[in-house]
Amino acid sequence: MKITGAQAIIKALEYENTDVIFGYPGAAICPFYDALVDSGIKHILTRNEQGAAHAASGYARVTGKTGVCVSTSGPGATNLITGIATAYMDSIPMVAITGQVSSELIGRDVFQEADITGATAPFCKHSYLVKNEKDLPRIIKEAFYIASTGRPGPVVIDIPVDIQTREFEFNYPKNIDIKGYKPTYKGHSLQIKKVAEAVSKAKRPLICAGGGIIRANASKELLDYANKCSIPVTTTLMGLGAIPYHHKLNLGMLGSHGVYAANYAVHNADLLIIMGARVGDRAMGSPSQIENKASIIHIDIDPAEIGKNIKVSIPVVGDVKSILSELIEVSQKGNVEEWNVLINEAKEKNSIKTNYEDKAKFVSPKYALSVLTKLIDEKTVVTTEVGQNQIWTANYLGVRKAGTFITSGGMGTMGYGLPAAVGAKIGALESRVIAIAGDGSFQMSMNELGTIKQNKLGIKIIVFNNHRLGMVREMQKVKYCSRYSGVFLDENPDFIKLFEAYGFTGKTIDSNSQVEEALKEMLSDDKTCLLEIIVDPEESTL
Amino acid sequence: MGKHILSVLVENHAGVLSRVAGLFSRRGFNIDSLAVGVTENPEISRITIVVDGDDYIVEQVGKQLNKLVDVIKIKQLEKEESVSRELVLIKVEANANTRSEIIQIVEIFRANIVDVSKNTLTIEISGGANKVTALEDMLKQFGIKEIVRTGTIAIERGNNYTKVNNNDEE
Numbered sequence: 075m076k077i078t079g080a081q082a083i084i085k086a087l088e089y090e091n092t093d094v095i096f097g098y099p100g101a102a103i104c105p106f107y108d109a110l111v112d113s114g115i116k117h118i119l120t121r122n123e124q125g126a127a128h129a130a131s132g133y134a135r136v137t138g139k140t141g142v143c144v145s146t147s148g149p150g151a152t153n154l155i156t157g158i159a160t161a162y163m164d165s166i167p168m169v170a171i172t173g174q175v176s177s178e179l180i181g182r183d184v185f186q187e188a189d190i191t192g193a194t195a196p197f198c199k200h201s202y203l204v205k206n207e208k209d210l211p212r213i214i215k216e217a218f219y220i221a222s223t224g225r226p227g228p229v230v231i232d233i234p235v236d237i238q239t240r241e242f243e244f245n246y247p248k249n250i251d252i253k254g255y256k257p258t259y260k261g262h263s264l265q266i267k268k269v270a271e272a273v274s275k276a277k278r279p280l281i282c283a284g285g286g287i288i289r290a291n292a293s294k295e296l297l298d299y300a301n302k303c304s305i306p307v308t309t310t311l312m313g314l315g316a317i318p319y320h321h322k323l324n325l326g327m328l329g330s331h332g333v334y335a336a337n338y339a340v341h342n343a344d345l346l347i348i349m350g351a352r353v354g355d356r357a358m359g360s361p362s363q364i365e366n367k368a369s370i371i372h373i374d375i376d377p378a379e380i381g382k383n384i385k386v387s388i389p390v391v392g393d394v395k396s397i398l399s400e401l402i403e404v405s406q407k408g409n410v411e412e413w414n415v416l417i418n419e420a421k422e423k424n425s426i427k428t429n430y431e432d433k434a435k436f437v438s439p440k441y442a443l444s445v446l447t448k449l450i451d452e453k454t455v456v457t458t459e460v461g462q463n464q465i466w467t468a469n470y471l472g473v474r475k476a477g478t479f480i481t482s483g484g485m486g487t488m489g490y491g492l493p494a495a496v497g498a499k500i501g502a503l504e505s506r507v508i509a510i511a512g513d514g515s516f517q518m519s520m521n522e523l524g525t526i527k528q529n530k531l532g533i534k535i536i537v538f539n540n541h542r543l544g545m546v547r548e549m550q551k552v553k554y555c556s557r558y559s560g561v562f563l564d565e566n567p568d569f570i571k572l573f574e575a576y577g578f579t580g581k582t583i584d585s586n587s588q589v590e591e592a593l594k595e596m597l598s599d600d601k602t603c604l605l606e607i608i609v610d611p612e613e614s615t616l
Numbered sequence: 617m618g619k620h621i622l623s624v625l626v627e628n629h630a631g632v633l634s635r636v637a638g639l640f641s642r643r644g645f646n647i648d649s650l651a652v653g654v655t656e657n658p659e660i661s662r663i664t665i666v667v668d669g670d671d672y673i674v675e676q677v678g679k680q681l682n683k684l685v686d687v688i689k690i691k692q693l694e695k696e697e698s699v700s701r702e703l704v705l706i707k708v709e710a711n712a713n714t715r716s717e718i719i720q721i722v723e724i725f726r727a728n729i730v731d732v733s734k735n736t737l738t739i740e741i742s743g744g745a746n747k748v749t750a751l752e753d754m755l756k757q758f759g760i761k762e763i764v765r766t767g768t769i770a771i772e773r774g775n776n777y778t779k780v781n782n783n784d785e786e
């Protein structure tokens with residue numbers, strides 16, 4: 075039987091087990107939206123296409139499935155861009171479907187035409203501009219495959235409106251053969267042996283776990299391995315949750331915004347084992363210093379990451395989960411007792427866990443987050459925005475489980491947290507979802523409150539209100555002689571009233587003594603609500 | 617630093633060239649030349665790229681190119697084990713006094729004259745980079761009006777060839 079291109083897209087999505095998509099319609103994607111009426115796929119209308127992409131990302135991060143977002147051509151597609159780039163930097167599996175103007179009009183600058191495959195080329199894993207409706211099944215199958223395998227990432231499919239209406243005989247391909255795309259999964263056994271040997275000889279080994287551990291679902295293997303060889307573990311921002319925060323081998327986050335013990339360990343290790351991390355500048359600002367002191371082992375599924383930012387003595391390309399399983403078999407613990415003593419001393423100096431100050435009219439965000447940690451269960455998903463709120467959360471909220479901490483690590487995209495929470499909630503309805511924001515970032519995506527209301531999602535929102543773009547202000551204080559410029563948010567709306575306008579409730583607190591009760595109250599039901607926490611603009615990030 | 621020749625097999629699709637070229641500009645890699653053409657298999661094109669950089673750069677270029685789904689295979693061609701050529705057209709000023717001298721030079725280089733006018737000669741030369749540069753140097757004195765070059769293409773010597781499914785020697 076012949077079906078239209080639009081129906082074929084829906085069918086293909088069904089073959090890929092997509093049950094929810096995030097999107098925003100428009101003329102060039104109308105045939106698809108028409109076909110959607112007859113399908114069981116749930117559509118979540120966000121309030122901006124960027125929100126759709128971020129929601130698809132949040133959904134992907136809690137479910138492990140490929141997130142799908144949809145937009146129309148031109149402005150709809152360009153609004154997706156930040157979300158696509160954000161997903162790319164964090165290696166999130168995503169398929170972005172965009173409508174395009176009619177095939178015969180492409181290139182003539184007609185109404186709402188934008189070259190979205192061109193625009194997204196630098197930050198999507200792959201893209202397709204569909205030229206023939208008969209290619210749709212193959213392209214969609216390939217797109218899901220590419221997005222979700224190897225190092226995951228977003229794939230863009232741009233589909234002209236006429237292609238969506240043309241009829242053809244639909245056949246979903248069974249197999250995939252992409253000549254230029256064959257990810258390596260199995261680690262080279264010789265390299266794995268070399269790793270085991272180096273680890274058994276090392277006196278001061280350290281594991282640096284990145285988001286790759288979470289994407290590969292390899293936390294258990296990581297723990298087993300670290301336990302077996304008594305190797306302390308530090309994580310990147312994207313790796314938070316790879317090891318439970320309270321685990322004795324966990325050091326916390328490393329880098330310019332990380333904690334003392336983690337950075338002490340990085341700079342004193344003699345063997346650094348980087349797993350599923352890309353040696354980003356925020357995590358390792360001076361790789362040359364590190365490579366002078368330690369031998370480097372780098373395990374990653376993306377060969378291009380190995381040797382890119384740091385000199386590596388033992389590279390292992392492949393799936394970190396299977397590589398860790400093999401390592402557990404062949405590895406032996408080295409002579410690391412002394413090192414672990416030093417590490418534990420350094421952890422004592424992670425004084426930051428206790429340096430809360432009681433101030434009149436302000437809450438310590440660090441204190442609030444440590445209280446929150448005690449009140450939530452391990453399934454609770456927390457999203458953050460970007461800025462001080464992100465770093466406070468990374469360092470003071472204890473993340474227990476992989477996939478429950480959702481943040482824009484690589485891009486640092488303000489406006490990510492709330493829509494990501496929408497996607498996360500839809501992906502994990504049984505889990506509590508908390509979106510943590512600064513007052514600046516919150517206002518970048520607060521329109522998504524409408525999405526939350528329409529879909530009756532219960533999301534707990536905490537806004538750390540310092541009436542400033544706090545992190546930028548802090549940078550101006552430290553690096554620009556306190557010449558504050560463009561960082562004041564003195565005319566914020568009444569956030570409580572804003573929530574009330576959507577039918578939600580809200581509460582404001584401004585002293586540490588109110589924190590525990592307010593958080594408990596917030597967590598006493600499943601309704602969406604705001605807890606506005608007033609924070610001193612002088613509060614520092616670290 | 618140095619020049620390195622990469623022979624890259626890619627899918628023969630629209631958009632592939634822009635992805636490859638975009639990658640170079642985005643990552644800040646310097647390319648001397650880039651030549652594209654279809655291979656013996658019409659579904660596959662070959663891009664020959666001359667990269668300027670040290671071993672780190674060349675390794676990065678290779679790895680980043682490999683990440684492109686449309687890139688099927690990359691081979692770095694070593695100077696000694698490959699033959700490289702570039703086709704260059706040079707339009708040089710020529711008058712009754714200089715014409716014969718230019719023709720002599722062209723003969724020495726085994727180049728060809730492909731077009732003549734009252735005050736110009738157009739010369740076609742193909743060869744390795746050194747030969748082409750040497751001719752260019754010799755012709756400068758007469759006044760070069762225009763140079764058009766194809767960019768270097770290269771092929772392995774002997775029984776080696778770069779194909780989608782082979783691993784080098786066959």
Ligand SMILES: Cc1ncc(C[n+]2csc(CCOP(=O)(O)OP(=O)(O)O)c2C)c(N)n1
Pocket residue numbers: 459460461462463464486487488489511512513514515516538540542543544545546
């Ligand atoms: C889309 C975007 N624009 C600008 C920035 C630069 N930036 C980084 S942190 C920050 C301030 C964030 O302010 P707020 O959300 O209030 O959080 P705070 O730092 O006060 O916790 C800004 C503007 C960014 N990361 N993302």
